[in-house]
Amino acid sequence: MNGAESLVHTLLACGIDTCFANPGTSEMHFVAALDRVPGMRCVLGLFEGVVTGGADGYARIAGKPAATLLHCGPGLANGLANLHNGRRAHTMMVNCVGDQATYHRPLDAPLTADTEGFARAVSGWVRTATRARDVGRDAAVATQAAMTAPGTIATLILPSDTCWDDGGVVAAALPVPPPSATPPQRIAEIARLLRTQKNVLMILGNGALRAGALADASRIAAATGAKLLAQQSNNRIERGRGRHPIERVPYFGGPALAATKGTEHVVLVGARKPVAFFAYPGQPGYHVPEDATVHELARVEHDLSAALRALADELGAPAVPPPVLPRAEPASGAPTGEAVGQSLAALLPEDAIVVDESVSFGRGLFPLTHAAAPHDWLALTGGAIGDGLPMATGAAVAGKGRRVVTLQADGSAMYTIQALWTQARERLNVTTIILANRKYAILLNELANVGANPGRTALDMLDLGNPDLDFVRIASGLGVEGARAENMAQFNDLFARSVTRDGPFVIELMVA
Amino acid sequence: MNGAESLVHTLLACGIDTCFANPGTSEMHFVAALDRVPGMRCVLGLFEGVVTGGADGYARIAGKPAATLLHCGPGLANGLANLHNGRRAHTMMVNCVGDQATYHRPLDAPLTADTEGFARAVSGWVRTATRARDVGRDAAVATQAAMTAPGTIATLILPSDTCWDDGGVVAAALPVPPPSATPPQRIAEIARLLRTQKNVLMILGNGALRAGALADASRIAAATGAKLLAQQSNNRIERGRGRHPIERVPYFGGPALAATKGTEHVVLVGARKPVAFFAYPGQPGYHVPEDATVHELARVEHDLSAALRALADELGAPAVPPPVLPRAEPASGAPTGEAVGQSLAALLPEDAIVVDESVSFGRGLFPLTHAAAPHDWLALTGGAIGDGLPMATGAAVAGKGRRVVTLQADGSAMYTIQALWTQARERLNVTTIILANRKYAILLNELANVGANPGRTALDMLDLGNPDLDFVRIASGLGVEGARAENMAQFNDLFARSVTRDGPFVIELMVA
Numbered sequence A, B: 001m002n003g004a005e006s007l008v009h010t011l012l013a014c015g016i017d018t019c020f021a022n023p024g025t026s027e028m029h030f031v032a033a034l035d036r037v038p039g040m041r042c043v044l045g046l047f048e049g050v051v052t053g054g055a056d057g058y059a060r061i062a063g064k065p066a067a068t069l070l071h072c073g074p075g076l077a078n079g080l081a082n083l084h085n086g087r088r089a090h091t092m093m094v095n096c097v098g099d100q101a102t103y104h105r106p107l108d109a110p111l112t113a114d115t116e117g118f119a120r121a122v123s124g125w126v127r128t129a130t131r132a133r134d135v136g137r138d139a140a141v142a143t144q145a146a147m148t149a150p151g152t153i154a155t156l157i158l159p160s161d162t163c164w165d166d167g168g169v170v171a172a173a174l175p176v177p178p179p180s181a182t183p184p185q186r187i188a189e190i191a192r193l194l195r196t197q198k199n200v201l202m203i204l205g206n207g208a209l210r211a212g213a214l215a216d217a218s219r220i221a222a223a224t225g226a227k228l229l230a231q232q233s234n235n236r237i238e239r240g241r242g243r244h245p246i247e248r249v250p251y252f253g254g255p256a257l258a259a260t261k262g263t264e265h266v267v268l269v270g271a272r273k274p275v276a277f278f279a280y281p282g283q284p285g286y287h288v289p290e291d292a293t294v295h296e297l298a299r300v301e302h303d304l305s306a307a308l309r310a311l312a313d314e315l316g317a318p319a320v321p322p323p324v325l326p327r328a329e330p331a332s333g334a335p336t337g338e339a340v341g342q343s344l345a346a347l348l349p350e351d352a353i354v355v356d357e358s359v360s361f362g363r364g365l366f367p368l369t370h371a372a373a374p375h376d377w378l379a380l381t382g383g384a385i386g387d388g389l390p391m392a393t394g395a396a397v398a399g400k401g402r403r404v405v406t407l408q409a410d411g412s413a414m415y416t417i418q419a420l421w422t423q424a425r426e427r428l429n430v431t432t433i434i435l436a437n438r439k440y441a442i443l444l445n446e447l448a449n450v451g452a453n454p455g456r457t458a459l460d461m462l463d464l465g466n467p468d469l470d471f472v473r474i475a476s477g478l479g480v481e482g483a484r485a486e487n488m489a490q491f492n493d494l495f496a497r498s499v500t501r502d503g504p505f506v507i508e509l510m511v512a
Helices: A003-013 A025-036 A048-062 A072-078 A080-088 A115-120 A132-147 A160-164 A184-196 A211-224 A253-259 A304-314 A337-347 A388-399 A419-425 A441-450 A456-460 A471-477 A488-498 B003-013 B025-036 B048-062 B072-078 B080-088 B115-120 B132-147 B160-164 B184-196 B211-224 B253-260 B304-314 B337-347 B361-368 B388-399 B419-425 B441-450 B456-461 B471-477 B488-498
Strands: A018-021 A041-044 A066-071 A093-099 A125-128 A153-159 A200-204 A227-230 A237-239 A265-269 A293-298 A352-357 A375-379 A404-409 A430-436 A482-485 A505-510 B018-021 B041-044 B066-071 B093-099 B125-128 B153-159 B200-204 B227-230 B237-239 B265-269 B293-298 B352-357 B375-379 B404-409 B430-436 B482-485 B505-510
Touching (some): A018 A388, A025 B441, A025 B456, A041 A388, A048 A419, A066 A072, A072 A115, A072 B080, A080 B072, A093 A115, A093 A160, A115 B115, A125 A132, A200 A211, A265 A304, A430 A488, A441 B025, A456 B025, A456 B041, A471 A505, B041 B419, B048 B388, B066 B072, B072 B093, B072 B115, B093 B115, B132 B160, B184 B211, B200 B211, B211 B237, B337 B488, B361 B404, B471 B482, B471 B505
Parallel strands (some): A018 A041, A265 A293, B018 B041, B200 B227, B200 B265, B265 B293, B482 B505
Antiparallel strands (some): B237 B375
C-alpha cells in the first residue's frame, strides 16, 4: 500500500467521507488512490476558493470535517481567504496539500512556494509528512486536531514521494476529547452576577446559538432581565418559527453602540468581546460601553449548551415558550430590503439552510426572517468576501437534499462564481439570490464616512456597471439555470418555484 | 496632506501611473486620494488574482512597475498565486495593501490576518508603514526595490491610520542602480570554454531573450557551434519574422533530456539550471545530463544584453542574419495543435503580444510560430495557473493599443475568468482563444504516468464536462463578445476579424 492509499483509508476510518478537490500533478497518486479505495465522495471545484469554502459550509452543517485536496503552495494560496473565514468560524477541516517531493523541494522548481508558511496563518494544526509509513498516522492526528473543540483547520502537507512510496500504514481514528466543562464555580459566579446586577448583556456565539442553547439562554434572560445578543457574524444559528429568536450585534459602530448602550456587565458565552470590523478615526474599537465589565461564562472550546443549561438551572429559571410571531405574506412592489426579508419569511421552505453573504443590501434580512420556517443561518465569519457561493455548495452536500438559499451580494459573488458549476455538476438544491445593485455599496458608504465628496475616479472604483454583469448568462455558461427578477412578484414566483425543483437555480434580483 | 495623498503623489513622482485595484474599506482614503490627485490610471479587477496578474503583465510590457491596491491579508491572499508567478518572472510591482489601523490590529477584528506573512513568501521587499509621515518615503523605497535589477515584487502594507493621518510627505524618486556588469574575466573564461570545448549548451532566460540579446547569442552560436535554448518558461521573448528564433527546454523530462543530450557544458545566461517541474519516481530532477558542468555567464540581475554582446565581441563573432522562414498560410480542417499554430503564424498581427497559458494543448504552438509577424511572447512562469487572462489584461493596458492574443487552456481560464470584465470595461484589444478540450488534459497525462488504469472517480476529477462550460455565454455575462469555432475555417475568420476590431473578443475553440 502506498502512502496515498493509506491516507484515503485513514480518512475514511476517521469518518471523513467527503473531499472537496482541485487536484494537480502532485496529487495524482491521491487521485489514483481515491479510485482504488471506495467510499469517498469527491466534489470537484474549478478554483480552490470553491474547495475551501465548500469544506467550510460542509462542516458547519455536517458537524464533522470534510477533507480538501489542494495543489502545492499556490493552490493552497488560492484557498486561503476561505480558510481565513473557516478559521474565524472554528470550522473543522482537514486540508491535504500535495507538494514537491521531499528531495525535489531543494531544487526550487517553478511551482515551489512556502506551503507551510501559507498554511500556518490559517490553520490550528500544520504538519508536513516526511515518509509514506507516517502518512496514515499524520492523517489521523490531523483529523483529531480538526475535531477537537472548538474545531480547527488542520493542514497536512504531502510531498509527492510520501504518496507514491510503498509502506503506507492505515491508522485508526484517534479519540476526540469532549469539549471542556465550565467549572461549577464559574456558573455560580455568573449566576450571582445575574441575580445582583442590572444592565447585563449576554453575548452568544458558536454552539450557544443552537436551538437548545438559545432556549436555555431565553430562560436566563426571562428570569433575570439580562439582554441577549448574538455575535455579529456567526457560523450557524438555528432559528425560525418555534425557536427563540435572537438579534445580532449590529455591524456598524453607531447601531452597535446603540444596541449595547447602558450595558454595565457583558457576559460572553462562546463569543468574543464585540470589536469594530475596522477602525475609524475617533471611534472606539470595541462595540460595548468602555466602562462595562466583561465576564466570560464559557469559552468557545467549552460545552456551551451545557454551560447555559447549568446556568439556567442554577438560577432556577423556568422554561419559556418561544414567541409566536405573525406569519408573513410575500411582499409586492419594488425589491427593497424589507420586501425581500418579508418574502423570505413567507416562502422559505421548512428546514432550509440560509447562507448569508448579502453584505450591504442584506443587513436587514436577518431580523425580518425570525418568523420564517425553521432553518439554519450560516454567515460570512471572517469578512473575506467570496465564501457565500462555495459555502452554499458545501452546505448543500452536507444537507443531503435540504434546500440551501444563498443571499449573495453581486460584487462578492464574483470572487468565487465558479462554485455554480459545482452546484450544477452535483445537482445540488441551491437557490442563489444575487442581490444585484451593480456597485460595491458597502464601499460607497465607507467612502462617504471618509468625508470625501467623491469624483469620477473614486466612483469608478466602486462601480460594477460598465459593463453590467449579467448573472443569468454567467450562470448559464456554468451550467446553472437562472432568471432575472425586477420586482417582488417576479421574485416570489421564481423563488417559490426554485425551492421545489431539484438542482440549483439563480435569481438575479435587481435592487437599488 | 494625509498619508494616502503622499502615497499617490510619491508613486507618480516615481513614475508609477497605473494602479490595478480591488479596494476595500481600509483603502477608502487611498481611493479618495486617487480622486484628488490627478494622473493615476486605476484599473478595477473583480478579484485580486486579476489585479496581481494584471500588474504582472503590465510590467512585462511596460518595463516599469504598476501599483496594486489590495484589501487586508485575505485580499492579498487572493492575489498570491499570481504574485508567485510574478516572483518567478522577476516582475517589478509595488503592492499597496491596506490593513487594520496600527492600534486596531491587536483587537483581532474578523478580517485581521497575517498580512506580512502572506506578503513575505512572494515579495523581495516587505514593509509595514507605521505613521503617515513615513508613507511617502516608504513608497519611494518600495519602488526603488521593485525596479532594482532583476526586478522584484515590493509589498507595502498600509495600516489605515497611516493613510488618514495628516503629516504626509511626498518623497522624490530614489535612484535605481543600473544592472551589474559581468566582470571581463568571466567573459574571457566563458569565451575560452566556447573556443576549446564541444557540446556546449547556452541556456538563456529573462533579458537574454530580447531581440538584441538573441542576435548576439546567435553570433556566438554561429561562431562556436554552441547550442542555444531558452528556459522552459519565460517572462518575455521577442520573436517572430526578422528576429532570431530560439527553442525552449521542453516541459517534460523525456523530451527535455533528449534536447540536452550529449551536453558537456551548460552556460547559463540569466537562466537557472533546468529543473523538472515535478519529481517522478526514478526520474532525474534536472533536465541536463548529470555529468554536464554548469557555468554561469551572467546572473539575472546582470546586464544580460551587455554580457552577450561582450562575449560575442570577445569571440570576434560576426553578425549573422536571422533566418528567412517560409510564410505560413492559415490552416484548414480540424483544430489540431499544428493547425492552430499554423494559423497563428499566418494571422498574428504585427507587434502583437501573445500571452501563453495554453498548457497541454498549446505545447506545440511556440515552435510553430517562429515565422509569425514580430511579437512578444509572455508565458506562465511560476506554474500557478490563472495568470493568462489577467496577464493579458495588464499587457494590453501597457501595450496602449497593441493587440494581445491570449492562448488559454479552458481549465486554467476558470481560475480568473473575472479578468474578461476588466477587458470589457477598459476596452482592451485582447483576443482570447479558449482552447476548450473540457478536461484537465495535463492531469490525465500525469495520471497515466502514475501507471494507474483510471476508473470513474479519477476520471471525474479531471473532467470539465458535466456540465459543459460555455465560454461564450460566460464572456457575454461579463460584457465581452465571443463566438465558438468548431473548425479552422471558423477560427481563421473569427481570429482575423477580432484583431481588427477595438476591444476584447473571445473565441471558444473546440479542440480534442
